Structure formats: structure tokens, C-alpha cells
Amino acid sequence: MTTIRDVAKRAGVAVSTVSKVVNHYPNISEDTIRRVNEAIRELNFVPNTIASSLSSKQAGRIAFLLNPNTQTQAIDEITMQYMAGALLKAGELHVELLPVFFSMLEDKSVEEVETYLHSQGVGGIVICGMSKDDYVLQRLVAREHFKNVLVDVPIVNASTSYISVDQKQAQKDVARKTIMDNQGPSRDVLYISGKQNGYISEERLQGMLELARELDFNLSVHSGEFSERRAREITLKYGEVNDVIVCASDLMAIGAMRALTDMDVFHPVCGFDGITLMGYAGKQMNTVRQNFKEIAAEAVNEVVKLLAGAEGRAVIMPHELVRLEYMDIIV
Amino acid sequence: MTTIRDVAKRAGVAVSTVSKVVNHYPNISEDTIRRVNEAIRELNFVPNTIASSLSSKQAGRIAFLLNPNTQTQAIDEITMQYMAGALLKAGELHVELLPVFFSMLEDKSVEEVETYLHSQGVGGIVICGMSKDDYVLQRLVAREHFKNVLVDVPIVNASTSYISVDQKQAQKDVARKTIMDNQGPSRDVLYISGKQNGYISEERLQGMLELARELDFNLSVHSGEFSERRAREITLKYGEVNDVIVCASDLMAIGAMRALTDMDVFHPVCGFDGITLMGYAGKQMNTVRQNFKEIAAEAVNEVVKLLAGAEGRAVIMPHELVRLEYMDIIV
DNA sequence: ACGCTTTCGGAAATCGTTTTCCTTATCGTA
DNA sequence: TACGATAAGGAAAACGATTTCCGAAAGCGT
Numbered sequence: 001m002t003t004i005r006d007v008a009k010r011a012g013v014a015v016s017t018v019s020k021v022v023n024h025y026p027n028i029s030e031d032t033i034r035r036v037n038e039a040i041r042e043l044n045f046v047p048n049t050i051a052s053s054l055s056s057k058q059a060g061r062i063a064f065l066l067n068p069n070t071q072t073q074a075i076d077e078i079t080m081q082y083m084a085g086a087l088l089k090a091g092e093l094h095v096e097l098l099p100v101f102f103s104m105l106e107d108k109s110v111e112e113v114e115t116y117l118h119s120q121g122v123g124g125i126v127i128c129g130m131s132k133d134d135y136v137l138q139r140l141v142a143r144e145h146f147k148n149v150l151v152d153v154p155i156v157n158a159s160t161s162y163i164s165v166d167q168k169q170a171q172k173d174v175a176r177k178t179i180m181d182n183q184g185p186s187r188d189v190l191y192i193s194g195k196q197n198g199y200i201s202e203e204r205l206q207g208m209l210e211l212a213r214e215l216d217f218n219l220s221v222h223s224g225e226f227s228e229r230r231a232r233e234i235t236l237k238y239g240e241v242n243d244v245i246v247c248a249s250d251l252m253a254i255g256a257m258r259a260l261t262d263m264d265v266f267h268p269v270c271g272f273d274g275i276t277l278m279g280y281a282g283k284q285m286n287t288v289r290q291n292f293k294e295i296a297a298e299a300v301n302e303v304v305k306l307l308a309g310a311e312g313r314a315v316i317m318p319h320e321l322v323r324l325e326y327m328d329i330i331v
Numbered sequence: 332m333t334t335i336r337d338v339a340k341r342a343g344v345a346v347s348t349v350s351k352v353v354n355h356y357p358n359i360s361e362d363t364i365r366r367v368n369e370a371i372r373e374l375n376f377v378p379n380t381i382a383s384s385l386s387s388k389q390a391g392r393i394a395f396l397l398n399p400n401t402q403t404q405a406i407d408e409i410t411m412q413y414m415a416g417a418l419l420k421a422g423e424l425h426v427e428l429l430p431v432f433f434s435m436l437e438d439k440s441v442e443e444v445e446t447y448l449h450s451q452g453v454g455g456i457v458i459c460g461m462s463k464d465d466y467v468l469q470r471l472v473a474r475e476h477f478k479n480v481l482v483d484v485p486i487v488n489a490s491t492s493y494i495s496v497d498q499k500q501a502q503k504d505v506a507r508k509t510i511m512d513n514q515g516p517s518r519d520v521l522y523i524s525g526k527q528n529g530y531i532s533e534e535r536l537q538g539m540l541e542l543a544r545e546l547d548f549n550l551s552v553h554s555g556e557f558s559e560r561r562a563r564e565i566t567l568k569y570g571e572v573n574d575v576i577v578c579a580s581d582l583m584a585i586g587a588m589r590a591l592t593d594m595d596v597f598h599p600v601c602g603f604d605g606i607t608l609m610g611y612a613g614k615q616m617n618t619v620r621q622n623f624k625e626i627a628a629e630a631v632n633e634v635v636k637l638l639a640g641a642e643g644r645a646v647i648m649p650h651e652l653v654r655l656e657y658m659d660i661i662v
Numbered sequence: 663a664c665g666c667t668t669t670c671g672g673a674a675a676t677c678g679t680t681t682t683c684c685t686t687a688t689c690g691t692a
Numbered sequence: 693t694a695c696g697a698t699a700a701g702g703a704a705a706a707c708g709a710t711t712t713c714c715g716a717a718a719g720c721g722t
Contacts, residue, residue: 013671013672014672014673016671016672016673017670017671020671026669027671028670028671029669029671032671051677053677054677054678054679055677057676057677057678
């Protein structure tokens with residue numbers, strides 16, 4: 001393995017000079033820079049990241065905490081999109097990303113989690129897929145031992161940003177479109193909401209309530225808890241007596257759609273997320289496309305900014321209305 | 332951050348002694364071990380992994396190379412299962428896993444890839460989702476600079492193991508069952524194969540050829556290239572004149588199934604992989620369940636063994652025949 | 663020609679461990 | 693009693709970078 005010392009010898013300079021060239025320090029002459037870079041190229045030198053992070057004792061790694069549904073064989077397209085976005089952005093920015101599943105930490109105290117992350121050289125964390133009332137998350141963020149970026153959990157402080165789409169607006173947009181496009185009457189709308197107390201669920205519900213006032217329709221709300229099966233059950237029970245079914249997630253929309261088909265009822269259904277699976281629901285459906293890959297990429301970007309000294313803030317990502325259908329999504 | 336020095340001071344011993352206790356070296360008295368462990372607990376000490384890996388200059392990290400379809404929004408359940416299995420096992424074994432997407436390396440030479448991995452402290456790699464004729468893969472493995480574990484690519488040498496299910500047998504099993512269970516005649520079977528030159532595709536195809544001889548049916552083979560759309564096209568063209576359709580992947584089976592439905596033809600179809608999406612195909616289908624999570628976990632396990640000095644070998648994982656249907660897979 | 667500031671580059675300490683000697687103390691045996 | 697063998701634990705040199713501090717050389721105005 002070629003070290004900085006080899007490069008220094010080859011270029012006829014001191015190791016410190018090589019380091020300065022590599023890290024773009026000022027006060028190095030053009031000529032020296034050229035010589036050093038030449039030696040680097042000839043020797044195929046790449047700085048050892050382990051030595052770097054030890055030496056510059058700034059904890060530069062980023063932990064990527066996520067909460068996938070690993071027990072079930074459930075399709076985790078969203079998590080995969082998050083991972084892909086984060087990993088690719090981290091590669092681009094040359095920071096190390098340490099993926100951590102929350103299940104690996106769940107029996108640990110906040111202090112233990114922090115010690116663990118510190119021991120791994122972690123300075124910033126990105127948290128996906130956690131609910132805002134998770135105790136570990138709350139304390140982790142409150143103690144500000146790290147720079148944090150939360151996805152879909154609205155907390156901001158000096159060292160914490162959050163990132164999300166405008167949930168309320170997006171829910172209104174997709175529901176409005178679905179209701180307006182409906183051929184028949186739209187006096188009675190069934191809303192299958194997400195989890196109680198979840199931030200995104202609350203926001204989406206608020207959006208629906210506002211929309212009901214604006215468009216003046218009857219809204220009946222049932223909590224589907226983001227479960228396809230629950231959504232199916234709710235639809236079997238209440239689907240027929242309503243005109244339109246709005247769901248707080250695509251998975252629930254698929255459950256609802258299937259239930260309607262089984263009942264030979266053909267009300268419009270819309271979802272939320274824009275996952276590919278929507279193409280397999282059997283009928284075109286409106287949904288909100290969240291670009292999870294870009295959201296994760298932006299989250300990594302943001303945590304790097306925080307590490308560089310920026311203040312915490314809210315980042316709102318754009319959303320997009322789409323209609324997903326089988327022939328459009330297959331490859 | 333509490334260091335080994337703090338612990339040493341607290342326990343009244345030298346830092347080397349603490350290190351020896353932590354790493355279970357011999358020749359330390361029971362009493363000293365107790366005192367040191369006490370100090371560790373009191374101070375909540377966790378060794379800094381960065382310093383460890385620098386000092387013990389053995390490259391202990393494991394790179395997890397995978398090749399997800401990040402361009403498309405395609406469902407990447409399999410990749411996610413791989414990641415989950417690998418990450419959880421790595422956590423369990425206390426080794427660091429470095430996920431790397433192949434797309435991040437594709438413009439690099441083998442030497443550059445190696446230098447990069449070395450600079451990251453990587454000693455072993457697990458490779459998923461690559462084809463056996465990939466040039467970088469071949470040279471990486473041939474040069475034996477790392478310990479390698481290949482998933483679904485059959486190469487073994489002193490520092491390389493591979494892991495896979497028995498592709499040929501599995502293909503025979505699922506096809507035989509589907510053909511035997513068929514109510515109507517099964518004289519003509521359509522096989523939609525995978526990619527030409529791919530190891531798993533070849534094996535599965537061999538299995539089908541053998542089965543055709545054993546059961547004495549006509550087999551017509553078309554390459555679907557693991558594409559749902561191609562499988563659909565092939566089925567639209569040749570589906571009706573055959574009695575049974577066997578596909579080399581679930582995704583293609585879904586494409587075939589949908590095509591048949593559109594044609595109002597009801598031949599049995601079977602797939603391969605056991606992904607959840609099969610539940611959304613519209614009809615129960617036979618498939619081979621590969622436990623991707625366990626395969627990845629075992630791969631990590633194997634690379635750790637190789638790093639500890641074991642010889643390369645072939646690891647065959649069990650497979651399982653399943654029937655997937657909507658009501659069974661939803662949560 | 664003299665002091666003064668810049669500019670450039672080198673020496674050495676440091677980061678938190680691991681690991682290799684080395685020094686004692688203790689024991690068994692001749 | 694003396695001698696080697698063994699056990700227990702400490703001192704210090706790595707590991708490969710970063711970063712601080714310092715000195716030499718060069719530029720500048722008077």
C-alpha cells in the first residue's frame with residue numbers, strides 16, 4: 001500500500017506538504033502542487049481514509065438510520081430508494097455512510113447509541129422512517145451531540161434540519177384531482193388515513209379536512225395504519241356507500257382497489273407515495289410521487305452542510321402528481 | 332470521548348493491559364480482568380473502531396458490492412433483502428460493512444477499484460448481482476488481493492467462495508410441480524429463459540432441458556432477458572399454442588400471466604425467486620423461494636471465515652417451493 | 663542595505679489503538 | 693540455594709494521515 005510518505009519521497013517534499021496539496025490548502029506554489037500530483041498519479045496513491053479520520057479527529061462519517069420492515073417479506077421499495085439516494089450522494093461527496101437499521105439499536109439506551117456512534121467516528125446522522133414520538137429519536141435530537149437530518153419528522157434546532165414534501169398540500173392536490181375527475185357524484189368521500197400521531201398522517205388528514213370544507217363534501221375518516229389489509233377491510237365495510245376513496249398511502253390504495261374489484265364496485269381510488277407497485281393494482285390510479293432517492297440525497301447533502309457549520313432548517317421537497325398504470329411502469 | 336487511556340488510569344493499569352483485556356489476550360490475571368472491565372463499564376468505554384483498524388493494520392472491513400437497478404423505479408425487493416441480510420449479520424459479527432453500488436465503480440480500472448477498496452480498509456468483498464463475464468469481477472477475483480464471496484457466480488479459488496441455491500434442481504422442481512398439477516394436457520411447454528451467458532440462466536435452462544427429456548414434453552425456449560415486458564411480448568406471441576408457461580424469474584412470470592389474462596387464456600404459469608410482487612399477479616402461481624436475506628447473511632459469514640484463514644468453497648443454500656397469492660402476502 | 667511582511671515548505675506532535683518486546687515476580691526442580 | 697521457565701503486566705514503537713508551529717527565502721518600501 002502506498003502511503004503519503006512514499007509520495008513525499010518521490011516528489012522530494014515533506015509529508016506535510018503532500019497532505020496540504022491533497023487537501024487543497026493555500027500557500028503551496030503551483031510548481032510544488034504539480035510535482036506532488038504527478039507523484040500521486042505515478043504511485044496511484046489514495047489517502048487512507050481510516051488514518052485520515054483518526055488524525056483529523058473530526059468525526060466525519062454519517063450514520064444513516066432507517067427502519068425497514070425486515071420481519072415481513074413486505075416490499076421495501078421506499079427504503080431501497082432511500083438507500084440508493086443516500087449512498088450515491090455520499091459517494092459523490094466523498095463522505096462515508098454507515099447504514100444502521102434501527103432494529104440493531106432498539107434495546108440500547110440513548111447514551112449507548114451515542115457512544116456506539118461516536119466510537120464509529122460518526123458526526124452526523126440521517127434518520128428515515130421513524131415516528132416523531134420515538135423516544136430514542138427525541139433524545140438523540142434534543143441532546144445535539146450530532147448533526148441530524150430528519151426525514152418526515154418536523155424538528156429543527158441549531159444542529160437539526162428536517163426534510164419532507166408539503167404533505168398537506170400534496171394530499172389536497174391528489175384528492176382534489178381525483179374528486180374533480182370523477183364522472184359520477186362526489187358527495188361522499190372515504191378517507192383511509194395513516195397512523196394516529198404520526199406527523200405525516202396528521203398533515204395529510206388536515207389536508208383532507210380542509211379540502212372537504214373547500215369542496216363541500218362529506219368526509220368519513222378511518223385509520224388504516226398504513227396497512228394494506230386494514231385498508232381492504234375498511235373498504236369492504238364502507239367502500240360501497242361512498243363515491244371516492246382517498247388513501248394516505250399507495251399500499252392502502254391497492255388494498256382498497258382490490259376490495260372494490262372484489263365487490264364489483266368501480267369508485268375512483270387515489271394513493272400517496274408513487275411506488276411502482278401501484279402499477280400492479282389493476283387500474284390506473286392517481287398518486288403523489290415523492291422522489292425518495294432525491295429526498296435521501298438531499299438529506300445527506302444537508303447533514304454535510306450542518307457538519308460544515310450551517311444552521312438547522314426545514315427543507316421542503318417538491319412533489320408531483322402522477323397516474324400509474326401497468327403498461328407504463330414495466331421494463 | 333473516553334479513551335483507553337482513561338480506562339487504564341481508572342483501573343490503575345497500563346493501556347496495553349486494557350487492550351489485552353478487551354481483545355481477550357491470554358496471560359492476564361482474573362483480578363486484573365475484573366478491575367479493567369469494571370472501569371470500562373463505569374466509564375462507558377467503547378473502543379474507537381477507527382483507531383483499532385488503523386493500528387491493527389489488518390483490513391477488516393467488508394465491501395458489499397451490488398448492482399441495483401437505480402435508473403428505473405423498478406422494484407428492488409431482492410436487493411433490499413440482500414442489504415438487510417448482510418447488514419444485520421455484519422452487525423451481529425461486529426464487522427463493518429461498506430455498501431458499494433457497482434455504478435460508482437464502473438468507469439474505474441481494476442487497479443483503481445482495488446486501491447480505492449484498500450484505502451477504505453477493505454479486506455473482503457461480497458459481490459451480488461453481477462454476471463460471471465463481467466471483466467472487473469473476473470480480474471478482481473483472479474488477482475486475489477481480497478477475500479471474495481460471490482453470490483450466484485460459480486468461481487472458487489483459495490480466497491474465493493461462492494454461494495447460490497441449486498439453480499438447476501430448483502428450476503426442475505418448480506416446473507415439474509406446475510406441469511404435474513396441470514389439469515389439461517402438458518405436451519407443449521413454453522420456457523421463457525433469462526439472459527444468455529448468465530450462470531443462473533444457463534443452469535435453469537439445463538434443468539428445463541433435462542426435465543423435458545424426463546417427462547417427455549415439447550419445449551420451446553425464448554429468451555426473456557429477465558424483462559417483464561419481453562416476457563409479455565413472448566407470451567402474446569407464443570402463449571396460446573402452449574399448455575404451460577415456465578419462466579426463469581417472477582417478474583417475467585408476472586408479465587406472462589398478465590399477457591395471458593389479456594388474451595383470455597388460462598394456462599398455468601410459474602416463476603422463480605419468490606418475491607412478494609408475485610402476490611399481485613392476479614392468480615396463484617408456483618415459484619421457488621430463495622431466501623435472499625439468509626443468502627446475504629451467509630455470504631458475510633463466509634467472507635469473515637475466509638478472512639480468518641479458511642479456504643474458498645461452494646456453499647449451496649436450500650430452496651423452497653411456494654405458491655404465492657394476494658391474500659397470503661398482504662400485511 | 664536594512665528591517666518588515668508574506669509565502670512556502672518542513673519537523674514533529676497528535677489521534678486512539680495494537681503489538682512487540684522487556685522487566686519483574688513467582689514457581690518448580692535439581 | 694540457584695537456575696531456568698513461566699506468568700503477568702508495563703513501556704514504547706508502530707499505523708498513516710493531519711495540523712500546528714516555526715524557520716528560511718523572497719519581496720518590498722525607505
